[in-house]
Amino acid sequence: MISEHALDRLHGLLGRPDLSGTRYELISLLGRGGMAVVYLARDAILDREVALKVLDWTADDWSAARLAQEARILASLEHPGIVPVHDFGQLADGRTFYAMKRVRGERLDRWAAGRDLHERLSAFLRVCDAVAFAHAHGVVHRDLKPANVMVGEFGEVLVLDWGIARIRGQAEAGGVVAGTPDYMAPEQARGDRSVDERADVFALGTLLGGLGDRRKALLAITSKATSAAAADRYASVSDLGADVSRFMAGLAVDALHEGIADRVLRGIRRHRVAIALVLTYLLMRLLLLTVFHI
Amino acid sequence: MAPGFPVTRHSVVQSLGSREPNVRRAAFDALATAYWKPVFKYLRLKWSAPPEAAADLTQGFFLKAYEKSYFAGFDPAKAKFRTYLRTCLDRFVGNARQESRRLKRGGDVEFVPFDFAAAELELQRQHVGNAAREFDAFFHREWLRSLFAVAIDRLRTACEAAGRTARFAIFERYDLADDDSTRPTYSELARELAMSVTDVTNELAAARRDFRRVVLTVLREQCATDEEFEQEARELGTIP
Numbered sequence: 233m234i235s236e237h238a239l240d241r242l243h244g245l246l247g248r249p250d251l252s253g254t255r256y257e258l259i260s261l262l263g264r265g266g267m268a269v270v271y272l273a274r275d276a277i278l279d280r281e282v283a284l285k286v287l288d289w290t291a292d293d294w295s296a297a298r299l300a301q302e303a304r305i306l307a308s309l310e311h312p313g314i315v316p317v318h319d320f321g322q323l324a325d326g327r328t329f330y331a332m333k334r335v336r337g338e339r340l341d342r343w344a345a346g347r348d349l350h351e352r353l354s355a356f357l358r359v360c361d362a363v364a365f366a367h368a369h370g371v372v373h374r375d376l377k378p379a380n381v382m383v384g385e386f387g388e389v390l391v392l393d394w395g396i397a398r399i400r401g402q403a404e405a406g407g408v409v410a411g412t413p414d415y416m417a418p419e420q421a422r423g424d425r426s427v428d429e430r431a432d433v434f435a436l437g438t439l440l441g442g443l444g445d446r447r448k449a450l451l452a453i454t455s456k457a458t459s460a461a462a463a464d465r466y467a468s469v470s471d472l473g474a475d476v477s478r479f480m481a482g483l484a485v486d487a488l489h490e491g492i493a494d495r496v497l498r499g500i501r502r503h504r505v506a507i508a509l510v511l512t513y514l515l516m517r518l519l520l521l522t523v524f525h526i
Numbered sequence: 527m528a529p530g531f532p533v534t535r536h537s538v539v540q541s542l543g544s545r546e547p548n549v550r551r552a553a554f555d556a557l558a559t560a561y562w563k564p565v566f567k568y569l570r571l572k573w574s575a576p577p578e579a580a581a582d583l584t585q586g587f588f589l590k591a592y593e594k595s596y597f598a599g600f601d602p603a604k605a606k607f608r609t610y611l612r613t614c615l616d617r618f619v620g621n622a623r624q625e626s627r628r629l630k631r632g633g634d635v636e637f638v639p640f641d642f643a644a645a646e647l648e649l650q651r652q653h654v655g656n657a658a659r660e661f662d663a664f665f666h667r668e669w670l671r672s673l674f675a676v677a678i679d680r681l682r683t684a685c686e687a688a689g690r691t692a693r694f695a696i697f698e699r700y701d702l703a704d705d706d707s708t709r710p711t712y713s714e715l716a717r718e719l720a721m722s723v724t725d726v727t728n729e730l731a732a733a734r735r736d737f738r739r740v741v742l743t744v745l746r747e748q749c750a751t752d753e754e755f756e757q758e759a760r761e762l763g764t765i766p
Contacts, residue, residue, distance in 0.1 A: 233648045234671050234678075235704040242674050242701060245734050246741065246763050253727075289738050290759045324727065326735035 249286040250325035256284060264288070265395065267295035272334060275318075282318060286329040296328045302394050303330035305371055313362025315390050335390050341378035344443055352443040353480055358389035360436060360473035366391075367429045367469060370400035374427065376435035377415045378442065398427065414438065418460050430462040433472055437465070440476070449479050449498075452488035539607050539750040542597050557597075558588050560676055560748055562640045564668035565615060567649050572661045573619050581642040587618050602750040606758065612665055670762075673748070677740040678702070684736070692719055696726055697733035 234242070244250070249271065251258055256273040262283060263270045268291070273284045287299055306317040319331040337343070340359070344352045359381055363373060373380075373394060380393045413421065417434035420427050437457025444450040453475050459465045466472040475485045482502030484490055490498065500507060520526050538560075541553035562584055569580040591597060591614065600610045685694035696715055703709035712730075716723045742759065749755040 233644075233651070234674055234702065237705045238702045239667070239671055239674065242737070243670065243762070245701070246738060289763045290742060292739075322731060324731060326731035326733075326738075 245325055246289040249284070249323050249327055249329065251284075252324050254321075254323065255319075256282070256331065258284075265393070267291045267395065268299055273331070275331070281334045282331045283334045284329055284331050286323065287327045289327070298395060299328050299330070301399075302397065305394050305397050305399065306330075306332065309366055309369055309371065311362055311365045313358055313389050313391055314366065314394075315392055335382045335384065335392065337382045337384035337388075337390075339379050340381040340383055340389075340439070341442060343383040349445055350480065353476055355383055355387070355389050356436075356440055356443050357473050357476060359391060359439070360469050360476070362389065362391045363432055363436065364469040364473065366397075367432070372398045372400070372427065372429055373432050373435075374398055374420065375412060375415070376432055376439060377412050378439065381439075400428075417462065419462055426462075428462070429468060430465050433457050433465045433469055434459075434462075436469060436472060440472075447479075448494065449485045449488050453479065453485055456487040537750060538747040539597070539600070543595075554588075554592050556747060558640075560672050560744075561611060561669070562588065563645050563648075563672050564665055566640070566642060566645050567668050568612070568615070568661065568665050569619065570646075570649055571664060575619075577642065577646045581640070583619055583622065584640060584642070586622065587615055590618065600750060602754055606754055607748065607750050608666075608669060673741065673744055677737060677744050680740050680744070681733070681737055684740070685733075690729075692721070693729045693733045693736075695719065696729050697737065700730055701734070701737075 248258065249269075251273070255275055255277045257276055259272040259274055259281070261269065262272050265288075268285050268287050271284045271286060273282055274280070275282050285299065285302075287296055291299075300320070303317055303320040306315065307320075310316070315332050315335060317330055317332050320329070322328055340355065344355070359376075363376065366373060371394070373391065374396050375393060376391070380391065382390045382392060384390065415435040415438045417427070417431040420431045420434075434457065437454050440450075440457065441454040444454060453472070456475075457465055457472055466475070471486075475487055478485050482498060484495070484498065488494070538553045538556045541549050542557065544550045544553065565587060566580055566584045569575045569583050570577065573580075573583075575583060596614050596618075597607075597611070600607060604610075605613075681697070682694050685691060696719070699710055699715060710718070712723045712726050716726045719726070721729075741762075745758055745762070746755050749758055
């Protein structure tokens, strides 16, 4: 018969990770994903908190390989917008894990509530920077969504959860659908092997739709980024970011062919301070001329 | 379905409704193997049945469930299979007591052997005390013990077949030790098995991975649907 102690011990093998023999002490559960669980832990040697991503007990060999790949991808992407990995290995209970920076802050959509448009778009541009950096290193995220973007207490932006990221040129079985439906490009939802950087452009476009407002140029950028056909989207995340930057500077955006009225309105909006000053001056002159005849 | 779950499954619960008598019978045997002990102990505690009566009721329950296709009415959308089985059991015992007559044994059907004497001995050793008053938790824990026992048997067989007897021996000595005082250290195991401490920890890690995999397989067999399996697996991974 399995004794009470042994029963608890065996049950423990399915739940909490066994951190014996490591430098980490478990503090609490932070979150649970499809193949892994993230815990808050303390690094006893450096006396700091870290996040430990540990393979879920139900995970198979494929998931273990994915977690290892995720750790390698993160280690290869040294960028202030991408969460850094500190450690990778296997626990005494046989589970694969990696340790990463403990991110403090709020997920993007919650952080954005109540912020002005400029702040929101600035954060969006920092997400674009991180994703463009990954693309430059041949990595496509494939699961960009508000829950995977954290904004720290000093406004720093971190892109998380690279669990289903794809490395350019790496063979992958067709028909595998992974991602979050609302943010998934059509070709990704179909499980096409041709998924590339433009799938991230699509997800970022959806993200922008949630951060922007109803201004024509912003809607045009969102619409172009989320075009059903990958060829109709921005060719790169950098192009998308550049168009958002142009919008923020009050310049014409690539996504919108402006009519004369649009151009005039944009000009007025862009130079509204100067126009206001000139109009005030002219009004004063008119007043002096008509009342005091000088 | 979550990506972490294995794709190949064979559900014993689904096979209970098979038209193939051999398949149905094999499924019933597998089910009886997993559940007879929790059922027996539950009857002893919740229904305060004396050992012999509990043994009769256990056999009677599985016999009637087989003959009358009790489990054919199971609807996975409404409950877990384990909950349904316990509801059937309670109803069966209630009826049996109302009839106030001894259950007929046997017929031509014989299940896997039920060692009631051993189960009774286990129960006496368990010091269930007040915990036994929480029958849900008690039945769950006994089911878990039975699930792990089946998984350990399969793991032992698989290790022997693969020539990895040392791996199972390390797992058995370290993780199945009755209590922490009888548990050997890694160094003691290394000396005993003439291997390095690193090899011991590597083999133990591998055995634990194998154990989790076998538990998942057995669990899948005992669930009717993917949803039930995923829910059970998640709950098993949440340690109170």
